[in-house]
Amino acid sequence: MNGLPPGPRDGVLHQTVAFHRDPLAFLRAGQVEFGDVFTIRLLTARPVVVAAAPESVGELLEADPDSAHAGEARRSVLPFADPCSVFGGDGAAHRAAQAHVASALSPGAVDERREEMAAIAARHAEALPRGRPFPLLERVRDVTDEIFVRLVLGIDDEGLATRLVASIRHLLSTPGNPPVTLPGPGDGLVGRLGQKLFERRQAPALAALSEATGDRRRAEELMSLVMAAQEPPAIALTWLLDRLGRESDLTESFLAAPEGAEADSVVKETLRLQPPASAALRRLTAPRRVGGHELPAGVDVMVPSTLLHRDPRGFADPDDFRPGRWRETPAPDAPFFPFGGGARRCVGEHLAHAQIATVVPAFLAAGRIRPLAPEPELMVQRATVLVPKRGLLARVD
Numbered sequence: 204m205n206g207l208p209p210g211p212r213d214g215v216l217h218q219t220v221a222f223h224r225d226p227l228a229f230l231r232a233g234q235v236e237f238g239d240v241f242t243i244r245l246l247t248a249r250p251v252v253v254a255a256a257p258e259s260v261g262e263l264l265e266a267d268p269d270s271a272h273a274g275e276a277r278r279s280v281l282p283f284a285d286p287c288s289v290f291g292g293d294g295a296a297h298r299a300a301q302a303h304v305a306s307a308l309s310p311g312a313v314d315e316r317r318e319e320m321a322a323i324a325a326r327h328a329e330a331l332p333r334g335r336p337f338p339l340l341e342r343v344r345d346v347t348d349e350i351f352v353r354l355v356l357g358i359d360d361e362g363l364a365t366r367l368v369a370s371i372r373h374l375l376s377t378p379g380n381p382p383v384t385l386p387g388p389g390d391g392l393v394g395r396l397g398q399k400l401f402e403r404r405q406a407p408a409l410a411a412l413s414e415a416t417g418d419r420r421r422a423e424e425l426m427s428l429v430m431a432a433q434e435p436p437a438i439a440l441t442w443l444l445d446r447l448g449r450e451s452d453l454t455e456s457f458l459a460a461p462e463g464a465e466a467d468s469v470v471k472e473t474l475r476l477q478p479p480a481s482a483a484l485r486r487l488t489a490p491r492r493v494g495g496h497e498l499p500a501g502v503d504v505m506v507p508s509t510l511l512h513r514d515p516r517g518f519a520d521p522d523d524f525r526p527g528r529w530r531e532t533p534a535p536d537a538p539f540f541p542f543g544g545g546a547r548r549c550v551g552e553h554l555a556h557a558q559i560a561t562v563v564p565a566f567l568a569a570g571r572i573r574p575l576a577p578e579p580e581l582m583v584q585r586a587t588v589l590v591p592k593r594g595l596l597a598r599v600d
């Protein structure tokens with residue numbers, strides 16, 4: 204595609220590996236060399252324009268959703284997202300799918316299920332391994348998967364719920380170390396192989412969802428919701444437990460008031476430094492000026508929270524964990540968008556906050572969770588999310 208802003212000249216494979224291995228370092232190097240708006244080239248996606256100017260958040264996320272398609276852009280990274288789903292759709296298909304899930308994710312519906320969430324979390328917390336290291340993210344993922352299956356999808360049948368949780372667990376795991384985005388249709392031979400692999404991996408979950416809904420089409424739509432709902436809350440909860448495991452004074456205030464101002468600032472600061480979703484993605488359907496650059500229609504644009512949440516123009520000492528900054532007056536007035544924004548803002552935000560308020564206390568009550576690494580693990584990129592490199596190795600004593 205002609206007329207794109209300049210960017211790293213390394214080969215596509217090199218950029219792909221560098222981006223997935225250490226996305227913060229890779230994107231920072233690009234910003235230092237080329238400025239706020241630059242183009243990267245990845246094996247599995249077309250050229251992507253990174254728009255890290257503070258004004259890009261408003262320019263793209265608040266844009267008319269028909270002029271900047273989120274669904275199409277996400278499908279270029281996650282080719283398996285369903286074009287008729289709330290995550291992968293655009294226009295009328297997106298609006299229809301959004302209407303399907305809105306009531307199950309409304310504050311009223313979510314709040315009614317908080318006790319059950321806490322009970323699910325307590326059961327999993329009691330079963331944590333003791334006295335030996337284990338990847339915390341996997342254990343937390345089991346909790347968020349079960350909450351999703353039982354409380355959002357409303358599946359009460361014990362056998363079916365257990366089968367669905369087990370099959371979802373295998374869904375988004377991607378091959379390779381560092382994990383890279385799975386290639387899909389349109390990526391040639393590698394893409395066809397990737398598609399086969401994914402279809403095989405998704406078959407048990409699709410079968411269980413079809414059984415639960417009695418409707419194969421609806422099951423496919425829900426599969427994309429599962430993909431959007433699975434990783435980000437588990438990652439957010441895991442980083443929070445990591446942080447609270449390192450700083451015991453924060454743990455006390457968090458437990459005293461999980462939704463109080465102090466706990467809220469810990470949550471915000473964790474989502475700022477370790478945003479589960481690395482970016483908001485949009486595909487332009489018409490030419491648009493972004494960060495001072497004229498971009499053509501058809502281009503994919505990434506607004507990276509990875510960079511903007513650590514922008515020194517908006518946050519003093521941006522790499523430091525300082526929850527107190529959110530309680531200062533004036534509070535930081537810089538781009539902070541862990542849940543995205545505009546018409547395509549996350550529909551699971553309320554559920555995510557309810558999970559934070561119920562799951563974190565349940566895990567803290569189970570024992571002292573101690574992360575193994577002296578510093579928080581490196582964030583690596585996996586498809587659209589940022590995960591702790593070793594799944595956050597921890598011990599419970």
Ligand code: HEM
Nearest residue numbers: 290431432435436439480483541542543544547549551555
């Ligand atoms: C801490 C937890 C979570 C984080 C950080 C998060 C983050 C995000 C982000 C950044 C987006 C893209 C927004 C944009 O492009 O502007 C998104 C979209 C979405 N999220 Fe979440 N999410 C979380 C939890 C959840 C949960 C629990 C669910 C479902 C139950 C969910 C379902 C979705 C869906 C369906 C979309 C697509 C919305 C649309 O395009 O209309 N998310 N999320």
